[in-house]
Amino acid sequence: MTIPTTLRRVLPQLVALFVILALNTAIAPGFLDIAYANGRLYGSLIDILNRGAPVALLAIGMTLVIATKGIDLSVGAVMAICGAVAAALITNDHSLAVTLVATIGIGILCGLWNGALVAFLGIQPIIATLILMVAGRGIAQLVTEGVILTFNDPGLIFVGTGSVFGIPFPVILWIVIGIAASLLFRTTALGLLVEAIGINRRASMLAGIGTGALLMAVYAASGFCAAVAGIVAAADIRGADANNAGLWLELDAILAVVVGGNSLMGGRFSIAGSLIGAMIIQSVNTGILLAGFPPEFNLVIKAAIIVVILVVQSPASHTLFAFFRHRPRSEPAAASEPGKEAAQ
Amino acid sequence: MTSSRLFPLATTLLIFILAYALCYAQFPNILSTRVIGNLLTDNAFLGIAAVGMTFVILSGGIDLSIGSVIAFTGVFLAVAMGDGGMPPLFAIPLLLVITTLFGAAMGAMIHYLAMPPFIVTLAGMFFARGVAFLISTASVPINVDLYDTLQGLYFRMPGGGRLSFIGMAMLAVFVVGIVIAHFTSFGRNVYAIGGNRQSAELMGVPIARTTILIYALSSFLAGLAGIAFSLYTSAGYSLAAVGVELDAIAAVVIGGTLLTGGFGYVAGTFLGILIMGLIQTYIVFDGTLSSWWTKIVIGLLLFSFIALQRGLVWLSSRRNDAAAAASA
Numbered sequence: 001m002t003i004p005t006t007l008r009r010v011l012p013q014l015v016a017l018f019v020i021l022a023l024n025t026a027i028a029p030g031f032l033d034i035a036y037a038n039g040r041l042y043g044s045l046i047d048i049l050n051r052g053a054p055v056a057l058l059a060i061g062m063t064l065v066i067a068t069k070g071i072d073l074s075v076g077a078v079m080a081i082c083g084a085v086a087a088a089l090i091t092n093d094h095s096l097a098v099t100l101v102a103t104i105g106i107g108i109l110c111g112l113w114n115g116a117l118v119a120f121l122g123i124q125p126i127i128a129t130l131i132l133m134v135a136g137r138g139i140a141q142l143v144t145e146g147v148i149l150t151f152n153d154p155g156l157i158f159v160g161t162g163s164v165f166g167i168p169f170p171v172i173l174w175i176v177i178g179i180a181a182s183l184l185f186r187t188t189a190l191g192l193l194v195e196a197i198g199i200n201r202r203a204s205m206l207a208g209i210g211t212g213a214l215l216m217a218v219y220a221a222s223g224f225c226a227a228v229a230g231i232v233a234a235a236d237i238r239g240a241d242a243n244n245a246g247l248w249l250e251l252d253a254i255l256a257v258v259v260g261g262n263s264l265m266g267g268r269f270s271i272a273g274s275l276i277g278a279m280i281i282q283s284v285n286t287g288i289l290l291a292g293f294p295p296e297f298n299l300v301i302k303a304a305i306i307v308v309i310l311v312v313q314s315p316a317s318h319t320l321f322a323f324f325r326h327r328p329r330s331e332p333a334a335a336s337e338p339g340k341e342a343a344q
Numbered sequence: 345m346t347s348s349r350l351f352p353l354a355t356t357l358l359i360f361i362l363a364y365a366l367c368y369a370q371f372p373n374i375l376s377t378r379v380i381g382n383l384l385t386d387n388a389f390l391g392i393a394a395v396g397m398t399f400v401i402l403s404g405g406i407d408l409s410i411g412s413v414i415a416f417t418g419v420f421l422a423v424a425m426g427d428g429g430m431p432p433l434f435a436i437p438l439l440l441v442i443t444t445l446f447g448a449a450m451g452a453m454i455h456y457l458a459m460p461p462f463i464v465t466l467a468g469m470f471f472a473r474g475v476a477f478l479i480s481t482a483s484v485p486i487n488v489d490l491y492d493t494l495q496g497l498y499f500r501m502p503g504g505g506r507l508s509f510i511g512m513a514m515l516a517v518f519v520v521g522i523v524i525a526h527f528t529s530f531g532r533n534v535y536a537i538g539g540n541r542q543s544a545e546l547m548g549v550p551i552a553r554t555t556i557l558i559y560a561l562s563s564f565l566a567g568l569a570g571i572a573f574s575l576y577t578s579a580g581y582s583l584a585a586v587g588v589e590l591d592a593i594a595a596v597v598i599g600g601t602l603l604t605g606g607f608g609y610v611a612g613t614f615l616g617i618l619i620m621g622l623i624q625t626y627i628v629f630d631g632t633l634s635s636w637w638t639k640i641v642i643g644l645l646l647f648s649f650i651a652l653q654r655g656l657v658w659l660s661s662r663r664n665d666a667a668a669a670a671s672a
Contacts, residue, residue, distance in 0.1 A: 117650075121650075126406065127597075128650075130590065130593065131643050131646050132643070134590055134646060135642070135646075136643075137636070138640040139640060141634065141636035251466060251469075264462075296478050297474070299470045299477060300470070300477075302467075302470045303471035310463065310464065311457060314457035314458055314459055315457075315458045316456060
């Protein structure tokens with residue numbers, strides 16, 4: 001019973017993704033071709049999975065944060081910090097294990113800072129994470145001392161460009177972390193508790209949920225995802241660019257979550273939906289390039305997507321939708337449930 | 345009550361005076377009118393945009409689109425007056441109409457779709473920057489006589505400092521902003537909506553009209569800021585002014601405006617702009633500090649002001665609780 005519900009939940013996203021991929025195939029006939037060469041799969045589809053990895057990783061953490069009615073604007077800056085830390089450690093001859101553990105630790109620390117501001121100082125999430133968004137790139141610059149730190153460690157580079165069984169490693173990373181997060185939050189009560197906070201934080205606190213600790217954990221999860229995305233982005237270009245790493249990716253991650261059918265008002269979430277959302281965004285980007293449009297169209301099209309989703313999600317259109325749906329009174333109420341769920 | 349209302353503004357003023365005194369102790373020249381003139385000129389476009397942001401934040405909203413609107417303005421003017429051959433006196437009003445309508449459209453979406461301002465203005469941010477990209481991806485120089493005239497206009501202050509045209513424009517926008525915020529019914533409506541939207545509605549404040557006007561005003565001022573920016577750089581570039589919205593938000597918050605809305609002063613934003621400009625000036629004077637310290641110090645200031653505001657809100661709510669308990 002659970003699997004059909006999950007599928008039904010992400011059905012609109014899957015349809016949208018399918019339509020975009022079909023459009024891409026119509027534009028570029030070789031779009032679906034996948035070749036195997038040099039121990040790695042090649043093709044536009046693999047490219048979409050690979051190029052979309054940072055946004056997909058960020059979207060996992062962002063989904064959880066948005067489910068608590070929060071938002072994390074700092075993920076792009078945290079990516080820059082973590083990329084800088086990883087590059088600085090590896091060039092100072094620390095082992096790969098130390099580098100990865102320390103970098104991910106820094107990411108989690110950044111998340112805990114955001115979480116503490118939201119949970120214990122009661123600052124609105126937009127503002128609390130804005131602080132790190134503004135200061136984060138400065139911190140990253142301090143770590144890299146203002147230059148693009150390059151590195152040649154094969155282990156670290158593998159995280160961004162390596163492949164396992166022909167599949168690029170970043171793809172494996174986001175799929176594994178996505179599945180792990182889904183299992184963690186959906187097979188336990190954690191997901192329910194996170195949704196409870198999003199619906200009514202005060203009521204959940206009164207009901208005995210440890211809202212403070214849970215909010216900290218959710219922002220820490222977002223920091224963790226940003227750290228992994230930061231390592232992938234740095235390893236991809238074999239260097240840490242404090243100015244440009246993860247620039248505007250927080251907005252793409254939020255967009256992925258929203259495209260994935262999650263409400264910004266919090267209270268319900270689907271990690272699978274967000275991941276499909278990230279892939280939709282990447283497919284649109286690739287499609288624009290394949291169609292020969294200049295990449296400048298990206299932003300206008302993203303804006304159009306947001307507007308369409310806003311109109312669909314808005315309470316006003318829900319009222320309108322429900323009005324037309326319930327017009328024929330004879331229709332049993334239960335029959336209209338799936339459609340309503342899909343619309344949300 | 346009045347004293348606690350003025351407290352954040354007084355803190356900002358005190359920090360500014362202290363910071364200036366510290367800078368003065370180290371570099372006496374920082375008090376010269378030349379430095380002050382440059383401080384006003386360099387931050388003119390940010391200041392103009394921050395006035396609009398103050399109104400948006402006072403109403404409890406946020407506007408992420410202003411940086412993009414500034415970039416769009418520059419590119420539009422450069423292309424319209426360059427390749428388009430439009431006379432400046434036609435292109436500039438046309439531009440201001442476009443940006444105002446753009447803001448009004450965002451305000452209408454925020455109100456009628458009942459969506460968070462954050463995501464609507466995010467779409468606006470993508471859209472304005474995207475249109476700027478579509479017009480031109482290159483940095484387009486502006487060569488018109490009007491610009492040369494305006495750039496040459498300045499008021500010579502005692503001590504040799506120059507108060508440039510855009511510096512004066514910023515001061516004028518701040519004065520007008522203060523008048524609108526405190527002496528018009530629109531200003532009162534903005535405060536009312538920011539204080540409590542529901543009670544404002546029950547009191548008969550026209551929510552729809554005011555919301556649309558707030559975002560229209562913000563985009564109009566972003567357009568003006570874009571003109572000031574193009575006067576400052578003599579060019580239009582679609583990648584310019586990235587992240588200006590964050591600087592503007594920071595200036596508003598450092599100026600003592602409450603981010604939840606309903607409380608703050610346009611004059612505070614002016615102090616916020618001056619503090620941010622002072623940090624940059626100090627870094628230039630020092631010469632050894634890297635410019636990214638600006639971001640870190642601004643982040644620290646943001647944090648301390650938000651923490652200060654939370655403390656004040658907490659104190660006043662405790663006082664209200666105590667008063668309620670006493671009267672019960």
